[in-house]
Amino acid sequence: MICSKCSKEFAAELPQSINVSDNPELKEAVMDGSFFVATCPECGAPSLKTGNFVYHDPVERLLLVLSDAPISSPGLEGYTCRRVSDVGSLIEKVKIFNAGLDDVVMELCKYVTLMELGKDERLKFLRTEGADSEIVLTYPENGQMQMIAVGSNVYSDCEGIVSRNPVIREKSAGLALIDGDWISQFLK
DSSP, X not given: OBOTTTOOBOOOOOOSEXXXXXXXXXXXXXXXXGGGEEEOTTTOOEEEOOSOEEEEETTTTEEEEEOSSOOOOOOOTTOEEEEESSHHHHXXXXXXXXXXXXXXXXXXXXXXXXXXXXXXXOOEEEEEETTTTEEEEEEEETTEEEEEEEOHHHHHHHHHHHHTOHHHHHHTOSSBOOSHHHHHTTOO
16 A cells, blocks of 8 residues: 555555454444554555455345445345445445444435435435434535434335335345435436
C-alpha cells in the first residue's frame, strides 16, 4: 500500500475474507470502519485498504462480497447473499442486517424518503434509535454529513409494498447488488 500523504510504501492488505463467528470482534471493527483503515508507519496518516473481500456471518446467515466487478452466483441456500461495490456499502449492509432489518425494504425506504425530501442524494443507513426504533439515515450536504430520522412506520409501509410485489424479492435472490439504482427499476 502507498500512503496517500507521504507516498511511502508499507505492508497493509485487506484480507480476502473474514468469518465473524470465528472472530466476533471483527464485526464491530467492520461496522465502525476501522477494519478497512491502515495507518502509515512513517507519517501516521490513515489510508483505506482496498480489494476484493468476503464478509461471512454464519449465525446471521449473511454473505457479503465486496467486488467492483459483477459476479454471478445463485447464492447459498438459506443465506442472504449480496454484492457491494465499495467499503461504505459493505459497512452499511452489515449495519442494516445487524439491526434486524431487510436491505431490500431499506432501499425502498430510502427511495421514498428521498422523494419526500426532493433531494438527489445517496442516503446511508446509520442506525435505529429510540423506543419507536426510528431509522437514522445520513447524507452529505455542503461538505458535512446530515442526519434525518425516519419513523418505523415508513419502514413498515415499505415492507408491505415489497411483500405485495413478489418480483422484487425474486430479483433479490443470489448475489444481487441491492442499492438505490436497483430498487428504482421497480418504481418507474
